[in-house]
Amino acid sequence: MNQLLLMCLIAGRRAAIPAVRVQSVIEIEAVTPIPGAPDFIVGLTALRSQALTVIDCRVSLGFPASDRVVGSRAAVIEHEGHRYALVVDEAFDVVEALSQPVDLPGGFGEGWLHAARGMVETETGPALLVDVEQLVRGPRPASAAA
């Protein structure tokens, strides 16, 4: 019940990332683009002596890309030995979840479909709990999502 969540804004919607997965929240200072990489990967950024793969959560969810990644906030997470910076519109506080994630009848709308694990209640209102693995994996191909 008392899962800690990093509250953030993704594609203009309130979302929550399990805080246990988040190593830190950084501000993206510079990004090295990666030609040939899929769209949801913005590039690389350095955090101390490590390179992070920068992921645009908007694209991962199937929305249009963020206007400006540099200067945005990002949640640093580790997945299968690699570290990623998940770029969000805004990052807020860490709060306690007040409920288990629940599905809503009718779903959460396109894009959120495969990355949202459900809605959680928090002190600051409801938010969608996102699945970090899905964000890292990128958007689903249109055919699979349909």
Added chain:
Amino acid sequence: MDDLLADFVAETREMLEAIGGELVAWEAEPGDSARLDSIFRFVHTVKGNCGFFDFPRLEKLSHAAEDALAECRAGRREPDQQLVSAVLAIIDRIGEMTDAIEAGVDFSADGDQALIGALAVGAADVAMEPLPSGSVVAAEGEAGAEELSEKGAKVALQRTIRLPVSLLDEVMKGVSDMVLARNDLARRLREAGEQPAIDGPFERLSAILADVRTAITRMRMQRLEYLFGSLPRLVRDLSAELGKQVMVDFEGGDVELDREMIEMVRDPLTHIIRNAIDHGIEAPADRLKSGKREIGLLRFSARQSGNRISLVITDDGRGVPGDRLAAKAVAAGIVSEAEAARMTERQKLLFMFEPGLSTAEAVSQVSGRGVGMDVVRANIEKVGGTIDVTSKAGEGTSFHLQLPLTLSIIAALTVEVEGQLYAIPRSYVEEVAFANVQDIEFARAGERQLMTFRGRRVPCVALADVFGIADPRRIAWGSKTLVVMRLASDEVFALGVDRVHDHEDVVVKPIAPAIMDTRLYAGTTLLDDGRPILLLDIPSIAAQRGLNSEVRKRVVTVDSDDTHSTTGARAPVMLFLGLDGRKRAIRLETVRRIDTIQREAIDIEGGRAQAVVGADIFSLAGHESGPLPEGRCRLLRLSDGDSQIAYIVREVVDAGAITQDVVSADDPALEGVTLIDGELVPIVEVHRLFAAQPRPARRDAAPVCRLPADSEWARTILEPLVRAAGYTLTTELHLEADVAIIMDEGEPAPSGPARATIRLSADPEVSGGAIYRYDREAVLGALREASAGHSASGSAE
């Protein structure tokens, strides 16, 4: 053997400590078989190690103890108090001898026999109560004991500890972080202006950090001896199994290599050794028949050059028949018969690394088990190394391995494309060519871009095109810098980039799977300023572009004479069209380079003809044969060793070779005529050209520039620039140079005699007349100034 010995001592000591408790327990209860086993294992291990190090006495002692204990284990003998005492005495003796070995002193042999004798059944009272260690030392007599205690202090200093590599990695990472933090701080300090109170200590901090970094790197290093140490046994076993006699010879065992790297090359090396003994070295009788020594020789020699280790494994066996490899390749459908026929021996040998081609006619027990040389190559390449092979029928085969010093740090060239930097592993880079400076001709074949470089057609790929950020049809090749790559399979292609930046040792980190999926990148690394950049996966890029299979055929067909082979009377020539449009040949040795200049740079007045190339004036030849072309003119720069002449041509056609007789022509300007590829070609008489010069050119010799011999940076980055500025290069200290370039770092290196000296600094904040090494304009300016001085002194003569 110092490291190995130290390990032996450390290991023995560790074991002694570990069984200390067992010994006591065993003494109390000699019948305890578990204790017996562990003590047996100890003496057994010591015995094994001793045989390896050639400590016959130690071996004899442990062997005797082992025998006695084996009797007990087999139940043939009941361990009694007397045996226990004798074994303990021997173990004590082993400990003391180990100390002596470490201290490097002789240990008296007195008493060895008595100790061994005490093991015998019913040896009764040899009065060997558990020997206090001191008593044996005392029995040593003055020499041993005295020296032993004297060396005691020294020994203590050399104590070693064992650490998990992961801990070292952690420390190394920490130091890397510190370096980055330091760089960040350095930047901020620079921005803040000069602050003597802070700058001094900061400098000191930087120096300390650099030292620590070096020390940490060294911690991970291990001498190659470590690897070599296990080979004699392997060779012995294999040769015994195959009924051959093989001797091993090592050289360069003191070369250090990253521990992990040593483990990574162990298997490939083992495989090469297997092959060498199985297929390379002949049976003793055959060897005698072919006039060789009965015993085959397997040589390992290692040496470090820069950031790479080269390891050569040579056998003096029968050699690898290139023709048989080629025949197999034809049978396997890799090449056609006609193609194979045109291949050089070297190209045929490289088939060895093709999957599924084994020359072994009969599969023996040792090799030919389906793990081929292709796997060896793959494994070597995986760690960033390369492998090459040379072989001579009847004389043997050599494998040349090039390995990076460490797994995680590789030498890389940083290049720029569309404003972004990328790193290319240096091991693939053969040469860097500048399309705008050097004479490079571009041609298209279908959709494939080709360039003619050093007389061969090389396929080109623009990196921007690889990335899909530029239209391959609209690439301005003329302004590209071309990085000529040689793949391990000996295929060559050129990667077009906007600029080549620097040579750096980079620490490579893995990248996320989604980026890996692009098959363009092998990893990521951080630049000194903390920016991440990507390391290109060159073999994969080449494979995606189809550059690694079909190209081989292309290179072979276009360019059957790129090898500097000396078979027969082949004399390489350059084929060109003269201004009259006629094809001629000129001996390649005399052609130093090809220049392209504008028509305006040529001045002909009466009998005087001169051309300006860069900042140099050359006498011009070849202009009599026809009208000068408009716009760009091509010049062959000929050299007789002392002076140079520019020979103007309409077009450089190709490189070729004189294979037929040269028939004298009735023309003093010609050396003669010959058939090249079935075509009658006149050969220009170079001697006459130089002889015809009124004065052997006061400005003909290019000024000489001396570069630091030991600087990788100078060799890779600076050299092309200096060359492009019209200098010839030397690293010889005793030669008088027109200008010497020295690197402003550490203690000043000896610079030798020079008319002018240019000091370059790696630090952008330069002082005292030095130039920041990437200040291209300033470096070129200084070179021009020096070459002007050269011309002034030249004209004064």
